[in-house]
Amino acid sequence: MASDHPSTPPPGAAADWTVPQDWASYTPADHATWDTLFARQVDMLRDRAAPEFLAGVDILRLSRPGIPDFAELSERLHRATGWEVVAVPGLVPDAVFFEHLANRRFVAGRFIRRPDQLDYLSEPDVFHDVFGHVPLLADPVFADYMQAYGEGGLRAQGFDALTNLARLYWYTVEFGLVRTTQGLRIYGAGIVSSRGESVFALDDPSPNRLGFDLARLLRTDYHIDTYQQSYFVIDSFADLLDQTRNTDFAPLYAQVAGLPALAPDAVLPHDRVWHRGTQAYARQPSLA
Numbered sequence: 001m002a003s004d005h006p007s008t009p010p011p012g013a014a015a016d017w018t019v020p021q022d023w024a025s026y027t028p029a030d031h032a033t034w035d036t037l038f039a040r041q042v043d044m045l046r047d048r049a050a051p052e053f054l055a056g057v058d059i060l061r062l063s064r065p066g067i068p069d070f071a072e073l074s075e076r077l078h079r080a081t082g083w084e085v086v087a088v089p090g091l092v093p094d095a096v097f098f099e100h101l102a103n104r105r106f107v108a109g110r111f112i113r114r115p116d117q118l119d120y121l122s123e124p125d126v127f128h129d130v131f132g133h134v135p136l137l138a139d140p141v142f143a144d145y146m147q148a149y150g151e152g153g154l155r156a157q158g159f160d161a162l163t164n165l166a167r168l169y170w171y172t173v174e175f176g177l178v179r180t181t182q183g184l185r186i187y188g189a190g191i192v193s194s195r196g197e198s199v200f201a202l203d204d205p206s207p208n209r210l211g212f213d214l215a216r217l218l219r220t221d222y223h224i225d226t227y228q229q230s231y232f233v234i235d236s237f238a239d240l241l242d243q244t245r246n247t248d249f250a251p252l253y254a255q256v257a258g259l260p261a262l263a264p265d266a267v268l269p270h271d272r273v274w275h276r277g278t279q280a281y282a283r284q285p286s287l288a
């Protein structure tokens with residue numbers, strides 16, 4: 001969480017922490033970095049990412065070369081789901097982040113990583129934020145989930161439950177997996193924007209792949225600087241939206257506050273674990 005940041009915007013930012021994207025100031029090298037990252041992810045994701053993510057890449061015309069101009073991108077996105085993309089200088093305070101989401105504005109970093117950081121960097125850059133997050137915002141169901149999350153964030157502040165709610169963001173928006181008729185697929189932005197984790201999350205035998213269980217998930221710690229030791233698998237975006245927007249989290253927060261946190265690699269007796277070879281985990285039905 002960004003709660004250790006100063007609560008006033010830096011010089012040059014507006015009161016809501018937004019800044020101009022200043023698209024004209026990107027260099028040819030910056031655009032080339034985007035193109036390199038885009039090309040190597042999009043091919044690999046054809047049979048790994050959720051169909052809704054791949055549809056979003058097309059709807060938003062993200063395959064056109066260069067770093068997208070947020071004004072133009074927002075126009076397309078707004079036509080699809082009423083969302084827009086605004087630039088921010090970096091991580092913004094939680095309350096600011098939630099307020100933007102609740103109003104269907106996605107905040108994105110405007111800087112792009114250096115060529116020596118193609119595989120990993122610790123702060124979200126424009127490739128992670130736009131390529132990773134924005135395609136799913138063109139899906140009407142996921143678009144509603146993100147708005148509901150923002151509203152839930154504003155509400156969670158009153159329950160002192162941000163640690164719990166941040167875990168939901170982490171294990172869905174950033175690192176979620178979804179069941180499809182083609183087997184498990186990736187939808188989390190932290191996975192789809194990472195070449196290594198796009199393979200690891202589906203193919204590596206070591207991480208746990210656990211059926212989505214909200215009360216359990218709200219207790220589960222995570223590592224921010226390694227591939228995940230556990231992923232949560234949703235049945236569909238409609239199911240995720242239904243289980244969160246239509247659930248009052250107040251009793252869950254109270255319940256979870258009295259229980260210890262769970263380690264990122266914990267497996268409990270009642271967890272539904274996907275194993276390789278089961279229908280749900282097989283990426284090709286023929287391998288099931």
Ligand SMILES: C[C@H](O)[C@H](O)[C@H]1CNc2nc(N)[nH]c(=O)c2N1
Binds near residue numbers: 093108
């Ligand atoms: C809990 C909360 O969802 C999370 O920590 C927020 C805080 N501020 C942020 N600010 C930016 N720019 N991007 C983010 O993803 C977040 N995440």
Ligand SMILES: N[C@@H](Cc1ccccc1)C(=O)O
Binds near residue numbers: 153156249
């Ligand atoms: N329904 C939740 C809010 C929420 C919705 C969607 C995602 C996350 C949280 C609450 O009562 O607080």
Ligand SMILES: [Fe+2]
Binds near residue numbers: 133174189190
């Ligand atoms: Fe992210």
